[in-house]
Amino acid sequence: MSAADQMPTPLQPAQGLAGPVPWMVAVMTMLAMLALAGALALTPAAASLSGQIVDRVSIQVPIAEPLQRRMVVRQLRENLADAPYVRDVQVLSESALRAMADQWLGDAGEDAALTLPAIIDVDLVSADGYDRLVRNVRQISPDAEVVPHARYLGPVASLMRSLGWIAAGIALLTALVAGAIAVLSARSRLEGERETIDILHLVGATDVQIARMFQRQVARDTLWGVTIGGAIGLLLTLLLFWQLRGIASGLATGGAAWSMVLLLLIPPVILVIAVFSARRAVLHALGNMV
C-alpha cells in the first residue's frame, strides 16, 4: 500500500446507499442465496429419495379375511426372507396401518367394515431381483400386488433433481448479473470522470492506479449490497429450512454445515466477481485512451 492507495479519491464521492447499485446488488445476492439454498436442500433430498426407491418394493395383500390374510403374509415373509435376492423384509404391523388409515379417514376408519390390505416392504439386493420376486409372490398368492417404489417416487425424485439444478443455475446467473451491474456502474462512472481521468493520466498515473480508484468505489458499493442482501438472504434461508424441517423430516438431512458454508460464500464471491469485472472493464476502457 503506497500513498496512491490511501490518498483521498479524486473521483466523485461514491453515492453509497443513496445510489441504486448497492440495492441492485443486495437483491441479486439475496436471490442467489435463496436459489442456492433451494439447490442445496433439493439435491440431497432427491439423492436420498432415489437411494431409497430403486431397490425397494411393497407387496400388498388385499385379502379381507384376517386369518387367511395373516397366513399368506407369514408365508410370504418366510419365503422371501430366505430368497437370495432379498436383503430385508418388513411387515407393517396392523396397528401401524390402522394409524395411517386413521390419519386419512378419521373415525370412519375405526369401523371394522373397512378392511385394510397387509403391506410387506421388501428391500432387494439389487433391482434385478424384481422379476423373480414377482414370480415368487404370484405363486404364493395370486391376489398379492407388487408395487416398486420407483413407480410413484421416481418422477418426484427426478423432478427434485431437475429443480435442484435449475436453482443452482439461477444462483450462478444472479451472481454473474451482480458482476454485470458492477461493470455497468463502473462504465457509467468512467463516462462522468473523463476529465479527471485525463488529469490523472497527465500527472503520470498508470491505468492500474486509476483502475484501482474505480475498483475501490465499486468494492464499497458492492460491499454494502452483499452485506444487506446476504443478511436478508441468510435470514430467509434459515426460516425456510426451519419450516422445511417440519414438513419433510427425513428428506433434507445431513450436510447442513456444508450448506451453510456454501451459502455464506455467496456474498464474498459476488464481491470478488463485481470488483474483478469492474477492474477489467475500466482497464479495457483506459487502454483505449491517449
Next chain:
Amino acid sequence: MDHISGAPSLSSKDLVRFDNVGLRYDNSGEVLSDISFSLARGGFYFVAGPSGAGKTSLLKLLYLAQRPSRGKITMFDADIGMLERRRLPGFRRRIGVVFQDFRLIPHLSAFDNVALPLRISGLNESDILGPVSEMLDWVKLGPRMHALPSSLSGGEQQRVAIARAVIGRPLLLIADEPTGNVDPDMAVRLLQLFEGLNNSGTTVVVATHDLHLMNRIPGAHLMRVAKGRLADPTGALRYPPASRRASAGLA
C-alpha cells in the same frame, strides 16, 4: 509499487526535438504544420502568438496529451510516436504542466490537488506534507489549503495549478498562460518560481501573450507561433538543417 518500465534516459544535450511535426484533430486540417525545433536542457522558452495560433496545441504535444499526426518528436531520447502506452506515465511524471484552464480536480482540496503528483509517484505521506505546505505558502495559499477549487478565485486556482506543476521538481515544466489570472505582483512572484526551478536544471516552456514577462528572464528564447507554423526569425531554435540532410544521406 507501480513499475514504470523504461524510465527516460537523459544523455543528450537536447531535451526535446521536433522534426517536421504536424498535428490535426479529428479529420479537419492541420492545426500545426512543419514544426521543427529543439529545446536545450535547462533552457527557458516563451511561446507567443495570436489566439488560435496553436500555442496550446504545441504544448499538448510537449506534455504528451497528443501524439503527432506526422513528423517525429524526440523527448528524453525516445521517439514519442513509437512510445508504448505503458511507458507514458514514466515520461509524464518528469513533466510538470500548468494548464490554460487549470484543470484542478474538483473533489480535492487545494492541498490534495498539489499533492496529487507526489502521491501518484508513490511517495510516503510523511514526505508529502512538508513540501506541499511549503509550496502552498510560497504561492500565498497556506490558509486556503483545505478549500475546494470551486471556492477559490480564478487567480487562486491558477496558483494551485502552478504549485501542482512544480511540486515534483519536473525536468520539463510547461505552463500555458500561467499568469493570465493573477495581478502583476503575483505574476512576478510566479515567474521567480519558474526561474528558481530553471536555475536548478528544469527546462521551462511558457506560453504567454504577456511579452513583458519575457524581459524578466535574461537569456530566454522566444518561439513565435502563427497560423500553426513556427516562425523562427533568429534561427536560434533550429538545429542545423545541413547536418540532418547529411545524416539522411549517409543512411
